[in-house]
Amino acid sequence: MALLADPDSPTDIARRMARMLPDRLAEKAGEGRQFDVKVVSEPFTSGTEDPPTLMRRIMDRGSREDWDIVVALTDLPLHSHGRKIVVDLSHEHGLALLSLPSLGGLRLQTRARQAVEEAVLGLAGPRTTGTEGTGTEGLPRSQPLLGPFAARLTPVRPGPVGQEETADLRYVVGGPRGYLRVLVGMVRANRPWRLVPGLSKALAAALATGAVATLDSTTWSLAGALSAPRLVIAMVGSVGLMIGWLIVDGELWHRATEASPEAGQRARLYNTSTVLTVGIGVLACYAGLMVINLVWALFILNDRVFASMTQTSLHATEYLTLSWFVASVATVGGALGSGLESDEAIRAATYSEREKERRHMLQDDPGDQPVT
Secondary structure: OEEEEOOOHHHHHHHHHHOOHHHHHHHHHOOOOOOOOEEEEOOOOOOOOOHHHHHHHHHHHHHHHOOOOEEEEEOOOEEEOOEEEEEEEEOOOOEEEEEHHHHOOOOHHHHHHHHHHHHHHHHOOOEOOOOOOOOOOOOEOOHHHHHHHHHHOOOEEEOOOOOOOOOOEEEEEOHHHHHHHHHHHHHHHHOHHHHHHHOHHHHHHHHHHHHHHHOOHHHHHHHHHOOHHHHHHHHHHHHHHHHHHHHHHOOOOOOOOOOOHHHHHHHHHHHHHHHHHHHHHHHHHHHHHHHHHHHHHHHHOOHHHHHHHHOOOOOHHHHHHHHHHHHHHHHHHHHHHHHHOOHHHOHHHOHHHHHHHHHHHHHHOOOOOOEO
16 A cells, blocks of 8 residues: 655655554454555645545556555645545545645644544455445445544544545535634644744844844833733734735735635635744744843843833843833844745745645656655
């Protein structure tokens, strides 16, 4: 069998999973069955997010390699009939297409492994010779027993499958919980922690701004005069400015290329996940700036000079208030510095940019040779 994975996060998950999957599958399948698992990394979702098209691609790929079972992993959120797909299964062809964001953002490796295990065991199950068991000739006897898969990944439930589709069984998530689950999974797939080191020039500009502002007596007076609500407004405003500037400057906003409801829903998901991803990265930078400003203030400020300028002695409250306000000022300076970043610095923060990369990979590799 093969684990066909999109580049980046899906490939990492597949490779970690492949180390233990053969033994676990052999143990659960019993009857002395053995599973040879191969990981193939290639952008099989490039240019389309249509589940039937993807299933046909997977089927063609498996036929060329003569694989018995193919489980494809993608970090794209897949939709069908207004519902978000968790997995599509084709028992006739031995195929499974798993959308990782629909598994959520917590314990993703474990959930993905469980989903792959149950899909493979269902696809490799004993087949009926007539209508016994499933009511459809040639389908695995174990097909109706995939209920534990849905129960384990609640709120997952069976979904409708079109008559012309390659898939014969589908699980979907729906409702507010399903939307939130997919959104969290998309943010997890974006890996927002990678945004922080990518904004080195913005951080350098913010640190320089904060270092200078901490020494300015006007900043001392303003920080002492501002109430907590105004400090919160300053924080929200500076963080929002940074997020907006990064999205606009990096052209990260995704626009639907079609007029269909599913394309609009997909664009909203992409843009919401982009805002949350960039927001998490910016908030991490903000927290780091606040800590660094606090350490700098503790080291450099003199109590007598500060008191002579503000008529207030330096205590813990003054240090924290000043560091908080300076972090907001420095974040605005960092937003200006972010304009110096290359597009590569924030490319990984959005699905649309990763899709462009995958198209380029496919164009650069006309032979469609996988990377294993």
